[in-house]
Amino acid sequence: MRAPRIALAAAAVLALEGVALLVFALIELFGLGAGQAIVVPTAIALIVLTLIGAAAMIAFAVGTRSGRSWARSGGVMLQVIAVALAFAALTVQPVLWPFVFGVGIPGIVGFALLVSSARAEGQPRVEE
Template sequence: MRTHSAARVAAVLVGLEALAVFAIVAWQIAALAGGDTESATSAIALIVLTAAGGILLAAFAFAVWRGQSWGRSGGIVAQVLILAVALGAATGAYAHPTTGLALAIPAIVTFVALVLAARAARPDRDDSA
């Protein structure tokens, strides 16, 4: 299966998101080690869940690079979830619109790249029949 350049771009973007999530895991571990958490149990659970998200994003990036459709699907779902987090960050009692934009803009760009990769992966169809 031939992988198009749109898929390569999408894979790199999802891979960069995975690296960002792993950086958050490192920050969470540093906060836990420094005693900057109220509940060690909750902090450990959050670290595990964040690491799982990073691993999934890395798997999606690898699959998109290889041209596998499940990676594109998973990547699109991840972008929708990131957009939901961005909306939550931009609204509510403790709103930070700048943080919401910082999350939303890369998610939208990656979403578009994943959709373009999915369109490029479609086999050519003969619509005249």
């Protein structure tokens, strides 16, 4: 069964977010190697948790592409967290606009695509 185009777009957004988390983990890993970490165990924990998040996003992307409802549910949950994080970042002074837009816009787009994908896959298909 081929995934609808909306599901493919949602999977692409999730995969890109997963890759972004991998890049962030690599940056933190290089920072740790350069001795920039003040508390090494905390830095290692952050890197491990970021890698777990990246693996989850990529798993949700693969599952969404395959039409799995668990993947859409997990993806929606992470998109809601991303949007909430972007809104919370608005309270930090000075406001870090690149972070707010970099996390918030993909979160909103991913959420909309995942919900649209679930609705589209719930519709009965008309056979020609």
